[in-house]
Amino acid sequence: MKDCTQCVVRNRAICAGLEPDELDTLGQLGRRQRVKKGQTVVWEGDDSVVVANVIEGVLKVSMSISDGREQIVGVVFASDFIGRPFGQQSPYSVTALTDAELCIFSRSTFDSFARQHPALEHKLLRRTLNELDRAHEWMLLLGKKTATERIATLLLEMSARLGETGxxxxxxxxxxxxxxxxxxxxxxVLGLTIETVSRQLSLLKADGVINLPDRRTVAIQNRARLQDLSAAA
Amino acid sequence: MKDCTQCVVRNRAICAGLEPDELDTLGQLGRRQRVKKGQTVVWEGDDSVVVANVIEGVLKVSMSISDGREQIVGVVFASDFIGRPFGQQSPYSVTALTDAELCIFSRSTFDSFARQHPALEHKLLRRTLNELDRAHEWMLLLGKKTATERIATLLLEMSARLGETGxxxxxxxxxxxxxxxxxxxxxxVLGLTIETVSRQLSLLKADGVINLPDRRTVAIQNRARLQDLSAAA
DNA sequence: GGCGTTCCTTGATTCAGATCAACGAATAGA
DNA sequence: TCTATTCGTTGATCTGAATCAAGGAACGCC
Structure with missing residues (x-):
């Protein structure tokens, strides 16, 4: 990689705030890589070989049971960090949901760089703490919320996270x-079947809370109502 | 606090590995506190005032919805760390499940000590990454596993974690x-009702997989079978 | 533009687990 | 020791979401 100072996620990724010389060193260690929609970057159970910053695109983080049941445990956006540093194996898979661009590091190289740069580890720590908060929030959803509440929560979360990214x-x-x-x-993501998701979206649409101009786009028409339905803690 | 070198969780808590002088400084900042079973140490939504190491006992970390539904998002044991460093508010409550002993720090004091001691932040980072892995595992359970699988998983997890602590x-x-x-x-913890938990335990007992000599104790009689039932990834 | 495929929706039915209800066993308190 | 209360078990019934099933809409490919 040439020049991190021109990177679009420069101010939001974990590299933000590094000294120019540190940034340069880190830049030498990483390489940019494009991945296609559907491509898996990290495999659950495999050796944890790489970590990366997401420069562009959206990816899912998922775990599965041997019989094929799959749970998406995270959705990552531009400027987010992916992979499992300081661990021998990756407990999850990471797969692109859209075409994406990553800034990839060898895990062991990244680990040792991080160990020598406390500012970076600090950023990573804060990020991990935030992710843990989000995971906890999602455990509440998966353990206790109804289908309607889950869908409402997801729509609000997507609305918020896609907003940040802009x-x-x-x-x-x-x-x-x-x-x-x-x-x-x-x-x-929600611990529901495809049919239940579809039905719940149709209901929200019928109630005028959202609109669905096409299969992939959502327009929130009554945010307050959606918030009520999400049973916000 | 006087002497961290005598602490029973000395080698397992995040303070392990600090230099003697660092350990001494940290020791000055903390104070030991006993809490009774049922007592809440941190309240969800309140300012994040304290963090702590668990010296002895078991506590639950929980989140709830305004109508009273509660999800336990973590169970912490001796040598584990509790509280939300680097955050204004605590996203969860922490409540003692048994009488417990903590080594408490003011959150802001701890934060600044940590920022000056990369070795400590590194320990905290590794611990947080492990917790995140566990949270992900639990999301898979809550999103996709059956009641039987959940109970089996919980029993194995408890067996393992109580074993480490020894x-x-x-x-x-x-x-x-x-x-x-x-x-x-x-x-x-499992996203199930009390009746379902009770029924599933009775079934496991009837099948000879476990024994339940009294309401609080579990004896695993066929671990291999329990592992099968847990649908291990 | 036609055709196959994938994705989504909607309807009918089933079922795992929740809820409602009652009782029994352990524990604490007087 | 007796009694009140909490905690756990079991049974009967209900229900929200899963499953089964079919058709329809959008998309990619020739």
Missing amino acids: CSAENGALDAFELPLDRQQMGD | CSAENGALDAFELPLDRQQMGD
């Missing part, structure tokens, strides 16, 4: 956005 | 142990 000028939640997930994937 | 000589999984959770709490 340019820093308008940084709020989006009222209309394109879902990076198909119905099956929404089900795999 | 003296380092016999460090394996225990075949007989006392549950730190009552039936309701097991339900709140």
Whole structure:
């Protein structure tokens, strides 16, 4: 990689705030890679070989049971970090939901760089703590929420996260956005079947809470109502 | 606090590996505190005022919805770390399941100490990454596993974690142990009702997989079978 | 533009687990 | 020791979401 100072996620990824010389060193260690929609970057159970920053695109983080049941445990966006540092094996798979661009590091190389740069480890720690908070929130959803509440929560979360990703000028939640997930994937995030997801979306549409101009796009028409339905803690 | 070098969790808590002088400084910042079973140490939504190491006992980490539904998102044991460092608010409550002893720090004091001691932050990072792995595993359970699979998984997990906690000589999984959770709490960890938990335990007992000498103790009689039933990934 | 495929929706039916209900066993308190 | 209360078990019934089934809409490919 040449020049991290030109990187589009420069100010949001974990590299933000590194000293110029540190940034340069790190830049030498990484390489940019494009991945196609559907391509798996990291395999569950395999040796943890790489970690990466997401420069562009959306990917899913998933775990599965041997009989094929799959749970999506995370959805990552531009500027997010993927992979399992400081671990021999990856407990999950990472797969592109859209075409994506990554900034990839060998895991062991990244580990040792991080160990020598506390500022980077600190960023990584904060990020991991935030992810843990989100995981906890999702455990509440999976353990206790109804189908309607789950769908409402997902739509609000997507609206918020896709909003962050946009340019820093308008940084709020989006009222209309394109879902990076198909119905099956929404089900795999929410612990529901594809049919239940579809039905719940149809209900929300019939109630005028959202609109669905095409299969992938959602327009929130009554955010307050959607918030009520999500049973926000 | 006087002397961290005598602490029973000395070698397993995040303070392990600090230099003697660092350990001494940290020791000055913390204070030991006993908490009674049922007592809540941290409240969901409140300012994140304290963090702590668990010296002895078991505590639950939980989140809830305003109508009272509660999900237990973590169970912590001796040598584990509790609280939310680097955050203004605590996203969860922490409540003692048994009488417990903690080594408490003011959150802000701990934060600044940590920022100045990369070795400590590194330990915290590794611990947080492990917790995140566990949270992901649990999301798979909550999203996709059946009641039987959930119970089997919980029993194996408890067996393993209570085993670690014991003296380092016999460090394996225990075949007989006392549950730190009552039936309701097991339900709140597993996303099940108390009745379903009770029924599933009765079934496992009837099948000779486990024995239940009294309400709080479990004896695993056929670990291989229990592992099969847990649908291990 | 036609055709096959994939994705989504909707309807009918089933079922795992929730809810409702009652009772029994352990524990604590007087 | 007796009694109140909490906790756990078991049974009967209900229900939300899963499963089974069919058709329809969008998309990619020739």
